[in-house]
Amino acid sequence: MAAGLPTPTEYVKHHITNLSYGEGLWTIHPDTLVVSFLLGVFFLTFFIIAARRATAGVPGGLQNFVEMVIDFVDESVKGSFHGPRNFIGPLALTIFVWVFLWNLMDLVPVDYLPYLSYKVLGLDYTRVVPSADINGPFGLSFTVLAIIIIFGMKGKGAVGFGKELLHHPFGSNPLLWPANLLLNMVEMIAKPVSLGLRLFGNLYAAELIFVLIALLPWWIQFIPGGMWAIFHILVIPLQAFIFMTLTIVYVALAYEEH
Amino acid sequence: MDLSIGTLIGQAGTFIVFIWVTMKFVWPPLVQAMEERRQKIAEGLAQSDEAEKALEKAQAEAEGIIKEARAKAGDIIEQASTRGNQMIEQAREEAIAEHDRRVEAAEAEIRQATNQARETLRERVAELAMTGASRVIEKEIDANKHRDILDKLAEEL
Numbered sequence: 550m551a552a553g554l555p556t557p558t559e560y561v562k563h564h565i566t567n568l569s570y571g572e573g574l575w576t577i578h579p580d581t582l583v584v585s586f587l588l589g590v591f592f593l594t595f596f597i598i599a600a601r602r603a604t605a606g607v608p609g610g611l612q613n614f615v616e617m618v619i620d621f622v623d624e625s626v627k628g629s630f631h632g633p634r635n636f637i638g639p640l641a642l643t644i645f646v647w648v649f650l651w652n653l654m655d656l657v658p659v660d661y662l663p664y665l666s667y668k669v670l671g672l673d674y675t676r677v678v679p680s681a682d683i684n685g686p687f688g689l690s691f692t693v694l695a696i697i698i699i700f701g702m703k704g705k706g707a708v709g710f711g712k713e714l715l716h717h718p719f720g721s722n723p724l725l726w727p728a729n730l731l732l733n734m735v736e737m738i739a740k741p742v743s744l745g746l747r748l749f750g751n752l753y754a755a756e757l758i759f760v761l762i763a764l765l766p767w768w769i770q771f772i773p774g775g776m777w778a779i780f781h782i783l784v785i786p787l788q789a790f791i792f793m794t795l796t797i798v799y800v801a802l803a804y805e806e807h
Numbered sequence: 808m809d810l811s812i813g814t815l816i817g818q819a820g821t822f823i824v825f826i827w828v829t830m831k832f833v834w835p836p837l838v839q840a841m842e843e844r845r846q847k848i849a850e851g852l853a854q855s856d857e858a859e860k861a862l863e864k865a866q867a868e869a870e871g872i873i874k875e876a877r878a879k880a881g882d883i884i885e886q887a888s889t890r891g892n893q894m895i896e897q898a899r900e901e902a903i904a905e906h907d908r909r910v911e912a913a914e915a916e917i918r919q920a921t922n923q924a925r926e927t928l929r930e931r932v933a934e935l936a937m938t939g940a941s942r943v944i945e946k947e948i949d950a951n952k953h954r955d956i957l958d959k960l961a962e963e964l
Contacts (some may be wrong), residue, residue, distance in 0.1 A: 603840035608844075
């Protein structure tokens with residue numbers, strides 16, 4: 550995008566490089582943070598306006614739509630989690646809508662926003678799909694891990710939760726404790742990792758394909774691009790839904806007695 | 808895949824703030840509104856059910872009342888017709904009785920008049936007979952002397 554025509558390799562590489570500040574593990578990706586923050590603000594503004602105007606009477610169009618989403622999320626939560634929903638409901642709603650909006654950014658033609666940010670803000674690198682940056686999904690999924698642990702302790706008590714870590718699945722013999730603990734630790738880490746990687750993988754691959762399609766001659770792009778976009782319309786809500794459902798299931802598993 | 812702890816923590820923090828906002832300002836009012844509406848609808852449905860039942864009951868009641876009224880009307884009509892017939896019968900009887908009485912009175916009057924006429928006639932005949940006889944025998948007849956004959960004559964008339 551900068552001066553001169555980049556080679557295909559450079560073009561692809563450029564598109565999958567985040568804007569970053571700092572070095573090593575402590576790097577910050579402002580593009581992911583800002584885009585996801587703006588999307589979240591968009592989501593909350595939208596829903597708070599609806600909540601402010603909420604009446605038990607005849608709902609308007611906005612309220613209808615928002616209630617449909619809430620009802621859908623609430624039904625999903627009800628299906629697997631049988632405790633009070635005053636936290637899990639908002640959690641699931643936030644995940645579903647926020648991740649959905651993240652994924653939706655994938656449908657913006659790959660060059661538009663990076664070009665805009667280059668021209669207007671002078672930024673060399675911009676990635677606009679937060680779920681295609683591993684830190685986005687992992688940011689969510691490791692928070693979910695913390696919630697799983699908190700709900701495990703809430704549901705079974707800190708002692709009960711600790712006991713389950715040590716006694717499950719092989720038995721309560723002290724000799725088996727290390728094996729139990731190790732297995733449970735692996736399981737516990739596997740949950741957020743798989744949760745995050747699933748979302749990341751899907752969206753990263755999709756983004757990459759859009760970038761590859763963008764390498765084709767401009768007059769043919771709309772055919773594979775359109776086809777992939779239509780297919781991707783399926784993936785966008787599906788991945789958001791899977792992320793939400795698995796979160797609910799994990800929290801429910803931790804919260805309830807086996 | 809470039810893991811960046813800073814972005815990770817940033818995302819997690821944003822996520823937590825968003826959950827909190829959703830939990831505070833989005834979820835409760837909407838869920839409450841939906842629940843209230845659900846209750847309203849349930850109440851409305853129950854009320855309409857009740858109203859329907861009440862209507863059915865009222866209809867049955869009305870039907871009963873109409874049936875009763877119809878039966879009563881029939882009774883009244885029957886009674887009236889009986890009473891009418893009775894009145895006509897009574898009037899006829901009265902009329903017949905009146906008629907009879909009048910006829911009787913007229914007959915009595917006629918009889919009286921006849922008797923009177925007969926009496927007068929009788930007296931006149933007796934007189935005539937006396938006059939006639941006295942003319943025939945050219946001699947006064949003592950009416951008292953021949954009273955019995957005259958009476959006999961008058962009786963025969």
